[in-house]
Amino acid sequence: MQVLHDDSLDIHKGECVAIIGSSGSGKSTLMNLLGCLDRPTHGEYRFAGRPVGDLDRDELAALRREAFGFVFQSYNLISSDNALENVEIPAIYAGTPAPERHARAEELLTRLGLGERLQNRPSQLSGGQQQRVSIARALMNDAEVILADEPTGALDSHSGQEVLALLKELSGQGKTVIIITHDREVASHADRLIEIKDGRIIADSGSRSEPAVQAVKTLDLDEQPARVAVADTGEAVRMALRALKSNLFRTVLTLLGIVIGVASVVAMLAVGNGARQQVVERISSMGTNLLSVRPGAPNMPRSATGVTATLTPADAQAIAVLDNVTDALGELQGSATLRAGNIDYKTSITATNAGMPVVREWPLAQGSFFTDSDERSYAAVVVLGQTVAKNLFPDDSNPVGRYVLVQNVPFQVVGVMGAKGATPWGQDQDDVALMPFSTGSLRLFGQRYVQSITAHIADVSRIDETQERIREELLARHNGVEDFQIRNTASLLDAVTATQDTLTVLLGSIAAISLLVGGIGVMNIMLVNVTERTREIGIRMATGARTGNILQQFITEALVVSAIGGVLGVLVGLGSAALIGSLGTAVQFTLAPVLLAFGCAFATGLIFGLMPARKAAHLDPVLALASD
Numbered sequence: 001m002q003v004l005h006d007d008s009l010d011i012h013k014g015e016c017v018a019i020i021g022s023s024g025s026g027k028s029t030l031m032n033l034l035g036c037l038d039r040p041t042h043g044e045y046r047f048a049g050r051p052v053g054d055l056d057r058d059e060l061a062a063l064r065r066e067a068f069g070f071v072f073q074s075y076n077l078i079s080s081d082n083a084l085e086n087v088e089i090p091a092i093y094a095g096t097p098a099p100e101r102h103a104r105a106e107e108l109l110t111r112l113g114l115g116e117r118l119q120n121r122p123s124q125l126s127g128g129q130q131q132r133v134s135i136a137r138a139l140m141n142d143a144e145v146i147l148a149d150e151p152t153g154a155l156d157s158h159s160g161q162e163v164l165a166l167l168k169e170l171s172g173q174g175k176t177v178i179i180i181t182h183d184r185e186v187a188s189h190a191d192r193l194i195e196i197k198d199g200r201i202i203a204d205s206g207s208r209s210e211p212a213v214q215a216v217k218t219l220d221l222d223e224q225p226a227r228v229a230v231a232d233t234g235e236a237v238r239m240a241l242r243a244l245k246s247n248l249f250r251t252v253l254t255l256l257g258i259v260i261g262v263a264s265v266v267a268m269l270a271v272g273n274g275a276r277q278q279v280v281e282r283i284s285s286m287g288t289n290l291l292s293v294r295p296g297a298p299n300m301p302r303s304a305t306g307v308t309a310t311l312t313p314a315d316a317q318a319i320a321v322l323d324n325v326t327d328a329l330g331e332l333q334g335s336a337t338l339r340a341g342n343i344d345y346k347t348s349i350t351a352t353n354a355g356m357p358v359v360r361e362w363p364l365a366q367g368s369f370f371t372d373s374d375e376r377s378y379a380a381v382v383v384l385g386q387t388v389a390k391n392l393f394p395d396d397s398n399p400v401g402r403y404v405l406v407q408n409v410p411f412q413v414v415g416v417m418g419a420k421g422a423t424p425w426g427q428d429q430d431d432v433a434l435m436p437f438s439t440g441s442l443r444l445f446g447q448r449y450v451q452s453i454t455a456h457i458a459d460v461s462r463i464d465e466t467q468e469r470i471r472e473e474l475l476a477r478h479n480g481v482e483d484f485q486i487r488n489t490a491s492l493l494d495a496v497t498a499t500q501d502t503l504t505v506l507l508g509s510i511a512a513i514s515l516l517v518g519g520i521g522v523m524n525i526m527l528v529n530v531t532e533r534t535r536e537i538g539i540r541m542a543t544g545a546r547t548g549n550i551l552q553q554f555i556t557e558a559l560v561v562s563a564i565g566g567v568l569g570v571l572v573g574l575g576s577a578a579l580i581g582s583l584g585t586a587v588q589f590t591l592a593p594v595l596l597a598f599g600c601a602f603a604t605g606l607i608f609g610l611m612p613a614r615k616a617a618h619l620d621p622v623l624a625l626a627s628d
Contacts, residue, residue: 007201009194011178013144016171018179018190026199028149031180035068035147036060037542037621058546065093065544069138071167073150075130076539076625077122080246083109083133084118090140092235093544101140108136112166128159135166137543145176152186164189233556240557243529254525255565258604261515262569262597263576269593270577274586289460290359291467292487293319293453293474309449310483313437316353316453318473324466326458327355330450332440338433339405340392347388348432349406351440357417359456367400367415375436380443382411385430389416404433409443411435463488515597518565519604526558526612537616538624551617558609559602566601570594 011017011034021027032038033045036052045052047063055063069090070076077086084105091101109118112132122130131151138146148167152160168189171177181187195203244251295310316330332351337344354372357363370381382404384392393399403410420429441448455470457463467486474484530537537550545553574589581587 007196007199009201009204011176013176014171014174015192016168016177016179016190017192017194018181018187019194019196020181020184020187021196022182025196027180027182027196029199030196031147031149031178032622034145034178035070035542036063037625058548061093061541061544061546061549064542065090065141067144069135069141069143069146070542071131071134071138071146071148071151072625073153075122075127075134075154076535076542077130077133077137078536078539079122080242082119082121083114083125083136085242086122086133087136087140089540090137090543092239093540093546093549094141098235105136105140108139109133112136126159127155128162131155131159131163132166135163139170141544143175145178146170147178147180149180150182151179152181152183160186236552236556237560239553240560243533243557244561250525250528251561254521254561255568257518257521258515258562258565258601259518259569259572261518261604262566262601263573264514265597265600266570266573266593267576267580269596270573270587270589271580271585273588273590273593274581277588278586289457289463291455291457291463291470293455293470294485294487295449295451295483296485297483298485309447310478311450311453312448313450315474315477316450318477319453319455319470322455322466322469322473324458324462325470326456327353327359328453328455329353329356329359330437331452331454332437332445332447333451334445336406336433336444338388338392340399340402343392343394345388345391347385349440349444350432350434351437351445352434353437355456356434359454362420363418364415365418366398367413369415370434370436375438378438378442379436380409380411380439381414381435382406383415383417383434384413385417385432385434386419387428387430388433389413406433406435407444515600515604518601519562519608522558522561522605523608523612525561526554526609527615529557530554530612530616533616534619534624534627537619538621538627541619541621542625547617550619551613554613554616555606555609558605558613560605562601562605562609566598569601570598573597 007030019027019030029038033040036047036055039053047067052060052063078089081089084102087105087108088101091104096104106115106118109115109132112135114129114132114136117125117129120129122133125133131154135146146167151163151167155163164186167177167179171191177190179186179190187193193203193205194201293311293315311330313330316328319325320328329352331353334349335346336349337346339345354370354375357369364383365386367383369383370379373379374381384399384404389399392404393402396402398416399413400415402413404413405411417430417432417434422428435444437450455466457466467488471482471486475482478484540550540553574594577587577589
């Protein structure tokens with residue numbers, strides 16, 4: 001709908017002009033056009049000789065910031081900011097350093113009689129005081145033109161007269177003052193009266209000044225300082241904190257989603273990494289430079305191995321002399337009850353060779369291991385694992401030299417192995433008694449074959465080559481029949497580690513879903529913020545905020561929420577993981593999951609805050625100011 005019809009109007013520097021008309025006459029539309037809040041659909045508007053219609057959004061914002069000051073009927077102050085902060089807004093977007101703008105804002109408010117009210121919020125000020133704050137804000141960047149829309153409409157008569165006197169004083173100082181009003185008494189304070197009706201200028205008392213185009217300072221809108229384009233980051237963060245503080249409960253709820261997501265990622269990855277590290281350590285404790293040979297064809301189920309008599313001690317001796325093989329153990333395993341004094345204890349018995357401590361990388365805690373001589377002489381000696389030693393000799397810290405009965409055969413304890421711990425599948429490796437292979441096979445098991453051969457590899461980088469060499473040697477010894485299986489513990493470690501990595505990723509993915517939900521919460525709250533703060537956005541645009549400034553402010557708010565939530569989430573996650581660890585579950589703290597979780601939280605704020613920020617940045621100033 002066309003509001004203004006074929007009107008021509010010149011307003012000159014230093015004039016105090018009143019534009020009067022009834023509601024719906026078009027005077028507010030005219031003010032919006034004059035203040036560059038709106039664009040004409042037809043015709044031309046020139047400011048300082050330059051067509052305003054040629055300017056883009058940011059150039060119009062720069063013009064509003066440098067040349068215009070707005071005094072609104074409803075004051076349009078930001079409720080979460082105090083008087084000083086409200087007045088400083090135009091200077092922030094002009095890139096004025098903080099000390100300089102603080103001093104100027106304080107000077108303006110003091111000159112307007114508000115020196116004692118600098119820290120008061122709008123709700124703590126009277127209508128007249130709020131209007132004075134609005135005027136101070138209009139003067140902050142030394143605007144050439146003051147646009148006052150019904151400046152006394154919401155004031156009592158005394159306050160109204162004070163405001164009009166102040167506007168008249170500004171006109172006397174060389175400012176161009178344009179008053180929009182429907183009140184003829186208010187209009188009578190102006191030097192020039194323009195009456196508008198039904199979108200047409202029906203009366204103009206005439207100008208008393210020289211054209212403004214000759215007197216208004218020239219604005220170079222193409223070469224604004226770089227710092228004007230985007231407000232100081234520190235100031236953006238401070239504004240974001242003030243905005244978030246103004247609705248603390250909602251902010252806390254938003255933070256909660258981020259905290260839960262980040263804490264879940266940190267805690268679950270710590271648990272997953274701990275479990276993986278525990279498995280790696282247990283497998284490593286068994287030795288990762290070993291090749292295990294078991295009887296039975298390669299396709300035979302593992303549960304069936306150990307019962308086929310296809311491997312012999314001679315096979316172990318043949319493997320031991322191969323290149324890159326340090327030693328090879330032939331082993332027999334079974335169980336038996338050991339007795340020491342009046343204490344019986346059933347444990348696993350392993351008959352093995354003298355090289356076992358080296359091959360298994362298992363040092364002794366006390367005494368010594370049996371020797372090749374003990375093997376050749378079928379010596380009745382035994383080396384106990386830590387678990388067995390503690391159960392058979394609970395009151396003796398050094399059982400070396402003592403005797404135990406194994407199936408009623410006395411064996412002398414010659415050593416105690418160091419603690420080994422549990423296998424990845426939970427078997428206690430210290431619950432074992434070790435004896436010479438010859439002794440065990442003759443006196444306990446009554447058999448000459450071996451249940452397994454373990455080869456110790458010198459150079460792990462050649463383990464695959466050595467595995468193939470062992471296979472060829474055994475095939476030759478077994479007349480070409482592959483009645484054995486060779487297992488590579490390094491491959492087992494890789495397989496188990498890969499499985500644990502997959503589980504860790506799964507845990508992290510599940511936790512990341514919480515973070516995603518938190519991000520959606522951030523976006524939802526920011527969209528609500530944009531809707532609730534539409535008028536504030538309009539105020540900032542009217543005072544010179546560019547698209548980038550608004551975009552920066554709302555993205556900063558989302559990032560601040562996410563950063564605070566990220567920090568709290570990391571602390572909660574580390575605390576939760578520590579608590580889980582204190583209950584006996586393996587956890588591992590590393591920097592990578594912390595950085596990953598915090599980085600994801602920050603990225604979440606950026607990604608999910610972008611759409612609301614873009615929506616805010618592209619609002620129409622006029623519509624935003626008219627929002628309830």
